[in-house]
Amino acid sequence: MGYQHWRYSKDNDKTAWLEIDVKDSSVNILRIEVMQEWAEIMKEIAADTDVAGLCMLSGKPGGFVYGADIAEFNTLANEADVHNLIALAASVLSAIEKLDIPTVCGIDGVAVGGGLEIALPFDRIVAVGQKHTKLGFPEINLGIFPGYGGTGRALRRVGIEATLDMVLSGRLLGAEEALSLQLIDRLADDADSLRDIMRNELAKPKAACRVESDTRFAAALAVAEERYCSLAIEAATPAPFKIVQHFRRSGGDWQKLVESERQTFAPLLLGEASYHLRRIFLIKDAVRKTARGDSQISHVHVIGAGTMGGDIAAVAALNGFSVSLSDRDASAVETALTRAKTLFERRLKSDTTIAEAMSRLVADIGGAHIGDADIIIEAVAERLEVKQAVFKEVEKLAKPGAILATNTSSIMIEDIAACLNQPERLIGLHFFNPVPVLPLIEVIFGERSDKDILARAMRFSGQLKKMPVKVKSVKGFLVNRALLPYIFKAICLMKAGENADKIDQAMVRFGMPMGPIELADQVGLDVCYDVGKVLGMPEAADSELAAKCSDAMLGRKTGAGFYEWEGKKALRERAVYPQEELDALAADLLAPMIDKCRTAVEDGIVASADDADIGCILGIGFPRYRGGPLGWADYPR
Secondary structure: OOOOEEEEEEEEOEEEEEEEOOOOOOOOOOOOHHHHHHHHHHHHHHHHOOOOOOOOEEEEOOOOOOOHHHHHHHHOOHHHHHHHHEEEEEEEHHHHOOOOOOEEEEEOEEEEOOOOOOOOOOOOOEEEOOOOOEEHHHHHHHHHOOOOOOHHHHHHHHHHHHHHHHHHOOOOHHHHHHHHHHOOOEEEOOOHHHHHHHHHHHOOOOOOOOOOHHHHHHHHHHHHHHHHHHHOOOOOOOHHHHHHHHHHHHHHOOHHHHHHHEEEEEEEHHHHHHHHHHHHHHHHHHHHHHHHOOOOOOOOEOOOOOOHHHHHHHHHHHOOOOEEOOOOOOOHHHHHHHHHHHHHHHHHHHHHHHHHHHHEEEEOOOOOHHHHEEEEEEEEOOOHHHHHHHHHHHHHHHOOOOOOEOOOOOOOOOHHHOOOOOHHEEEEEEOOOOOOOEEEEEEEEOOOHHHHHOOOOHHHHOOOOEEEEEEHHHHHOOOHHHHHHHHHHHHHHHHHHOOOOHHHHHHHOOOOOOOOOHHHHHHHHHHHHHHHHHHOHHHHHHHHHHHHHOOOOOEEEHHHHEEEEEOOOEOOOOOOOOHHHHHHHHHHHHHHHHHHHHHHHHHHOOOOOOHHHHHHHHHHHOOHOOOHHHHHHHHHO
């Protein structure tokens, strides 16, 4: 019988070889039709008395199985649909376990989520011991957990502590760690030796079944609950709580875990948090696709060696670009190089790679290398006249085809480009601080920005391992346009008598990394005041905010703002507030942010609600499990 997604054959030793090679896909994913075909193959294998052993591996080099088709989850309308999908998977995986012949699974590359679950029923597992091999259960990042029996079968192999860590953290294991945990049984040096080793493993006994004592099982659950559940908001992100309950109900019996997964998996998959997290996963994947390809940039020149400019230069050198860094202040350049070395030492593993990165980043005080650069990024003071002066000079020195980019956070591209003979060369690359950590880049286009230059800038962002969102040149672009009204709403509510701590607690409980009052103090009240004026917000003239700026009470950097500060810690009295009051307060605070995101889409500032949401998630810290401002506002409750 012919199959679309599988190749099935037998060799002279009566060993059956099953290869997954999903049609019309660059990687193997477990679509429903793929699982349906597998179910038919298992019937064929079970009925064949001439088979002495079964070996399964991928028919795609360098990749095993990336798990289920996340987009296909959206077609599951109710719990019955979810149960049917799980029943299909269960029929296949239990059929492997019921075979009375030895079975071996070979993994070369990524085996995560469902990709790991389908390997666990085999008697023995072999993996290629190279860096590209990764195993794990990242489903928690989608608000769910393994649904094809993975929790029970992992418990059988690696025990309770390792299983809980894999399921609740979502981290991926390399081949060596997987072997040390006995998640796999053998390593192959490379893909070429995988088949021979799998054949040899057929003669070896099944992996031993781990049995945990009641005491150890209970202790591991208590540790997991403390580590993962105390940090979550149960109403919004129920998965950690439900996972611990799922294990607790099993009493440590791996078979009970397998049998009961569907009872917990279905409501989680159909819940709001998982809906949002899966949508954001797909949006991030789409953003990455816009950033793929060669930007035709090899040399980057950065003007301005302050925190932003120095870090932009360091991140570019870290990612393989030749970088020159200029500034009128030679000491600023030296400070930036020192900070860059610290970054390289954190991110790179050997003295050789650190030295190579440092060799790619050179001090260029006077800007002698501007003419060599494929992109010149300006990161000087946020003043129009200063930026225009820089670009007037840069345009004279830049080679034809070089991209001119400004790291402005608020000034319109058209205003800066007014000084240029070729304004179409100028675009904005708005990085976020700290540059080495935050992934978002707003790629800003003005009325005359060249489309090819914009496309190259998007690809350049991808080569920096950043997430670019294309944004029209308007005051505040996307992120500041959405963020400042939210902050000023909080200030207005506080002025009207609302408790600052209650405001901040409402948003932290909602899932924000910090509340808006504390954030204003962190950013600097002077910065909030100035940007608010640039955006034309009447609230910026608020007498209390202006007075604090006049009194040099600017927030954390001066030791006092809306809060008193002790180093990096805001000092304030805490209180407990009813959850319904916090929920109502959060909705009130978010209303202006939602409005600005909605008009950003309507006015073509960003292309879609997806862009608005991912921009706010990556640039503001809006919680992924809430789906972004528009995703949260428009979810049918």
